[in-house]
Amino acid sequence: MTSNVAAIGPDMPIRDVTTLMELRRFRHFPIVEDGSGGARVVGMVSDRDLRAVGSPHPSARPDVSVFDPVRLIMSTPVITAHPDDAIEDAARRLRRHRVGALPVIEDDRLVGIVSAVDLIEALAGQRAGHQPSSLLEVEVPNRPGGLLGVLGALARLDLNVASVNTTRSDADAVAFAIRLDTIDAAGVARALRDDGFTVLWPVTVDTAGVPT
Amino acid sequence: MSTSGGAAAGSVRFVSAPELDEPMLGADHPFKAVRLPLTRTLLEHAGLLDPTEIVAPERIDPRLLYRVHDADYVEAVKLAARGDPLDDAWTYGLGTADNPIVPRMDVAALRIVDATVTAAAVVARGEALRAASFAGGLHHAQRARASGFCLFNDLAVAIELLTSRYGLRVAYLDIDAHHGDGVQAAFEERGDVLTISLHESGRFLFPGTGFEDEIGRGAGLGTCVNVPVDPGTDDASYLEVFDLVVPSALAAFRPDVILLQAGADAHRFDPLAHLELSIAGLIAVYERVMALADRFSAGRLVVTGGGGYDPYRTVPRAWAHLWCEMAGRRLPETLPASWHAAWRGRIPTELPTTALEPEDAGPTDDARRARIASHNRAVAHRTLAALTPIWAGWRRSAHHDAPL
Numbered sequence: 001m002t003s004n005v006a007a008i009g010p011d012m013p014i015r016d017v018t019t020l021m022e023l024r025r026f027r028h029f030p031i032v033e034d035g036s037g038g039a040r041v042v043g044m045v046s047d048r049d050l051r052a053v054g055s056p057h058p059s060a061r062p063d064v065s066v067f068d069p070v071r072l073i074m075s076t077p078v079i080t081a082h083p084d085d086a087i088e089d090a091a092r093r094l095r096r097h098r099v100g101a102l103p104v105i106e107d108d109r110l111v112g113i114v115s116a117v118d119l120i121e122a123l124a125g126q127r128a129g130h131q132p133s134s135l136l137e138v139e140v141p142n143r144p145g146g147l148l149g150v151l152g153a154l155a156r157l158d159l160n161v162a163s164v165n166t167t168r169s170d171a172d173a174v175a176f177a178i179r180l181d182t183i184d185a186a187g188v189a190r191a192l193r194d195d196g197f198t199v200l201w202p203v204t205v206d207t208a209g210v211p212t
Numbered sequence: 213m214s215t216s217g218g219a220a221a222g223s224v225r226f227v228s229a230p231e232l233d234e235p236m237l238g239a240d241h242p243f244k245a246v247r248l249p250l251t252r253t254l255l256e257h258a259g260l261l262d263p264t265e266i267v268a269p270e271r272i273d274p275r276l277l278y279r280v281h282d283a284d285y286v287e288a289v290k291l292a293a294r295g296d297p298l299d300d301a302w303t304y305g306l307g308t309a310d311n312p313i314v315p316r317m318d319v320a321a322l323r324i325v326d327a328t329v330t331a332a333a334v335v336a337r338g339e340a341l342r343a344a345s346f347a348g349g350l351h352h353a354q355r356a357r358a359s360g361f362c363l364f365n366d367l368a369v370a371i372e373l374l375t376s377r378y379g380l381r382v383a384y385l386d387i388d389a390h391h392g393d394g395v396q397a398a399f400e401e402r403g404d405v406l407t408i409s410l411h412e413s414g415r416f417l418f419p420g421t422g423f424e425d426e427i428g429r430g431a432g433l434g435t436c437v438n439v440p441v442d443p444g445t446d447d448a449s450y451l452e453v454f455d456l457v458v459p460s461a462l463a464a465f466r467p468d469v470i471l472l473q474a475g476a477d478a479h480r481f482d483p484l485a486h487l488e489l490s491i492a493g494l495i496a497v498y499e500r501v502m503a504l505a506d507r508f509s510a511g512r513l514v515v516t517g518g519g520g521y522d523p524y525r526t527v528p529r530a531w532a533h534l535w536c537e538m539a540g541r542r543l544p545e546t547l548p549a550s551w552h553a554a555w556r557g558r559i560p561t562e563l564p565t566t567a568l569e570p571e572d573a574g575p576t577d578d579a580r581r582a583r584i585a586s587h588n589r590a591v592a593h594r595t596l597a598a599l600t601p602i603w604a605g606w607r608r609s610a611h612h613d614a615p616l
Contacts, residue, residue, distance in 0.1 A: 132352065132359045132393060132419030158309050182309045183352070183360035183390065183418040184242060186484050201416065207481045212525045212564040 001083070001104050001114040007032040010042060010071035017070045018050050028101035030110055031074045041103050041110050043074030080105045081114055091119045133162040134185035137201035138192065139175045147176060153195055154180065157188060175200060224539045225334045225343040226261055227327045228252055229268045232347040236320035236363070237312060242484070242521050243361040246559065248346055250528035251535075257551035260532070260541045267334065267343075269326035272369065277325060279376070280368040280398060285356040289363055293318040305358035321363035324348050328366035329373050332514045335469060336378040342505075342513040342538045346531050349473045349518030351392040352419060359394065360418060367473060367516060368398040374469055374514075375404050383467035383509070384408065385458065387497055388475025388518040389485035391422025391438070395473070401432040406465040408458060410450070412478075412485050413440035424595040427602070434602030437461045439592050442584045443486035447493030449585035450478070453592040454500060460596065462508040464603035470509045472501055475518025476530040484521045491569050494530050498537040513538065524561045533567070543567040 007030050008017060017029065031043040052060040053073060064072050081090045081102040090102060094116055104112040140146035147164075154161060162179040169175070182188060189199040228248070235245045255261035277286065288304045292313045301307040328348030334340050351367055352360030367384065374380045384399070386392035386409040399405040414420040428436035439453050462470075480488040489497075505513040515538060520527035529547075536542055545567050552563050 132354075132421070134418040134420070135416055160308070179420065184310060184484060185418065187242065202486065204483075205480075205486075207483075207522075210481070211570050212481075212562075212566075 001081075001112040001118055002026075003112045005030065005103075005110060005113045007039070007041075007110055008070065009033065010074070011069045013067055014050060014053055014064075014070050014073065015066040017045060018066070021047060021050065026113075028113060028115065030078070030103040030113060031070060032110060038108065039110065040108060041078050041080070041105060043071065043076045044078055044099070044101070044103065045070055045074045046100055049073050049075065075099070078103060082106060083111060087119055087122050090114055091116075091123075094119070131162055131181060132183075133179035134182055134188075135201055136178045136180055136185055136188055136192075136199065137167060137175060138178065139173050139198040139200055142169065142172055142174050146174060150176070150178070150192070150197060153192055153197065154178070154188070157191060159188065173198075223340040223342075224265055224535075225267050225331065225340040226252070226255075226265050226535065227269055227331045227334075227343065227345040227347070228266050229323070229327070231320070231323055232269070232327055234320065236314070236317055236324070237361065238314045241312070241361070244521075244523040245347070247517070247520060247523045247527040247531070250524065250555070250559075250563075251346055251531045253554060254528050254532045254547065254551050255535055257548040257554065258532075258544055260536060260539070260543070265539075267330060269323060269330045269345075270333065272326050272329045272373075276329065276369050276372050276376075277322075277364065279372045280355065280365055281353075282356040286364075289321065289358070290318045304356065305354070308358070310361055311358040311363065317363060321350075324350060325364050325366040325369050328370045328514075328516050331516070332370040332373050332469075332471070335512050335514050336374055336380065341511045342515065344515040344535060344538060346515075346517035348516035349388070349475060351386060351388060351395050351473055351475075351518060352390070353394045354397060360390065362394065365394045365398065367392075367395050367471065370471060370514065371395070371399065371405055374471070375402075380468035381466065382406070382469055382471055383462055383465055384471045384473070385501065386410070386473040386475075386518075387478065388473055389477040389482065389487050390418055390475070390519055391440070392473060393419045393421045396422070396426070396436055396438075399432065400426075400428045400436045401430040403431040403435060405432070406435045406437070406461060406467060408437040408439075408461055410439045410441065410454060410458075412443060412445070412487050415440075416443050417485055424591055425598060427598050434599055434606065435465065437595060437599060439588075439595055441487065441588045441591070444488055444580065444584050445588060446488045446581055446584075447490055447496065449581070449588045450487070450489055450493060451496055451500075452585065453588050454497065456589075456592045457595055458500070459504060460603070461599070462504055464599075464606055467509045469512040469514065470501070470505050471514045471516070473516050473518045474498075474531070474534055476520035476527045477518075477522075479520075479522065479526045479530065481522040481526050482520065484519070491526075491529060491533065491567075495533050495537070498534045502537050524559055525564050529564055529567070 027047045030041045032039045033042045079097045081104045101115040160181040165177045167175045167177045233249045292306050307313045324347050328345040331343035331345035334343045348366040350362035353362035353365035374382045383406040391411045392409040396407045422438045477485045478487040478489045
């Protein structure tokens with residue numbers, strides 16, 4: 001999330017909002033109104049909303065010009081996030097409401113804005129740890145102890161787990177991408193397969209019979 | 213550069229010593245030292261390695277080692293190797309699945325550093341144009357951490373020798389299937405060392421780094437080149453991205469010497485990686501490196517080994533070909549029967565009988581190959597797109613030099 005958020009009032013002319021957006025290089029602004037209970041987010045405006053003004057776009061209101069207040073084109077009601085929301089919750093809300101950013105609101109106070117790009121960065125950061133590691137992808141039954149069995153086997157092989165991500169999940173099975181602190185993922189895969197686990201990566205290619 | 217004056221054209225050296233043939237991390241470890249005597253004896257039985265070309269490793273100035281590794285890490289390796297209990301072994305990457313604690317591993321690791329530094333020194337002093345240290349190439353070792361079978365980073369120490377003692381600009385080229393993360397980390401902020409690594413993408417393979425947006429930092433911006441390729445990459449696609457990126461990088465950097473890490477695990481038989489190069493493909497890479505050294509570093513080339521976990525069928529043959537390219541020789545089509553006889557009963561599998569593999573490698577999935585090649589090409593172009601403007605800036609600068 002970006003904490004240094006630029007909030008603007010509902011009466012700012014659309015033309016000025018456009019200028020400010022260019023200047024600050026943001027693509028979304030929360031619209032904030034000062035009321036008796038303090039500042040309150042009353043709408044959101046995106047670069048797309050601004051560009052539609054005066055255009056033949058079907059969603060554009062023909063009666064609104066760039067000299068009118070931004071309140072006329074802002075989106076309401078506002079879809080918000082809370083600082084303690086899970087990243088995947090915020091991502092789901094962005095998808096469901098088809099918006100590009102959520103104002104982050106804590107106790108009626110605007111504390112930041114989180115965009116789709118922020119969420120992608122957060123998820124990409126989970127991909128690799130900060131230490132050298134190998135990828136192991138395993139599929140386990142979708143029932144209690146499924147992943148635990150794999151983790152127990154890895155611990156017995158004296159391997160440290162740097163990160164775990166779910167790559168796919170259905171009623172019967174869940175696949176996990178596990179990053180391990182070893183160069184020999186092939187050896188780990190062999191050991192797990194010998195123990196009856198389903199290893200999706202690394203694949204083993206049997207070259208024993210290939211002519212040399 | 214005047215140091216090449218004494219080197220006869222085509223003169224080559226092969227660093228070797230009996231103790232380098234002993235496994236550093238134990239006999240059962242996948243990093244098999246037997247690759248070295250297998251390679252050397254193949255060359256000897258074929259009459260392609262003259263005894264006068266073999267040099268023993270010299271002891272290095274220990275100060276060089278400490279330019280690359282923290283003193284507390286070196287001390288931890290020594291203590292662990294002596295069997296002293298070490299509370300923080302884990303933080304140094306010691307006693308792990310990859311780097312078990314083995315008696316005298318410190319001595320073995322130092323001998324490998326000696327070997328590679330000797331090869332570098334021989335070239336820097338002009339005693340030979342090209343020198344090989346196939347025991348070396350431990351590119352994963354970090355400043356204060358063992359990693360991926362590597363304890364001490366012989367490559368980084370050799371680069372320190374070449375830069376600090378001889379004032380040379382060094383281009384490091386890493387064709388191991390794994391990213392050369394330890395060497396990159398050691399020099400990514402240095403303008404006088406170029407590191408180039410072509411490897412299977414970190415998305416799939418250890419150590420999980422080496423993406424095309426890693427291009428160096430600070431004074432080293434632009435001196436770090438990464439081409440991550442997809443699992444399944446074949447000869448044609450590998451050579452295509454090699455030709456796209458490597459010559460341009462060397463032309464921009466203008467090295468005095470090239471250091472090649474020639475891990476042989478990009479071969480399709482390697483059990484630890486998923487690239488699908490053939491022996492012929494590796495030879496084509498080696499030929500290119502020789503031509504590039506002639507063109508950009510007055511022929512000066514230092515070669516090390518590296519990964520390679522198909523130790524009987526693949527590695528000796530690959531490295532014997534590499535030595536032949538360095539020396540301007542050629543392996544006979546049929547490998548000498550006396551070589552096979554010398555090893556019969558001493559290794560668990562058959563040795564190859566021919567210099568090349570049968571041309572028919574079985575069925576191929578052309579659509580899959582085309583798709584992999586297309587992606588690799590896109591990645592190589594992204595690497596170039598990030599670096600080309602920086603390299604153009606070097607060329608414009610007054611002294612025609614990269615920032616130091």
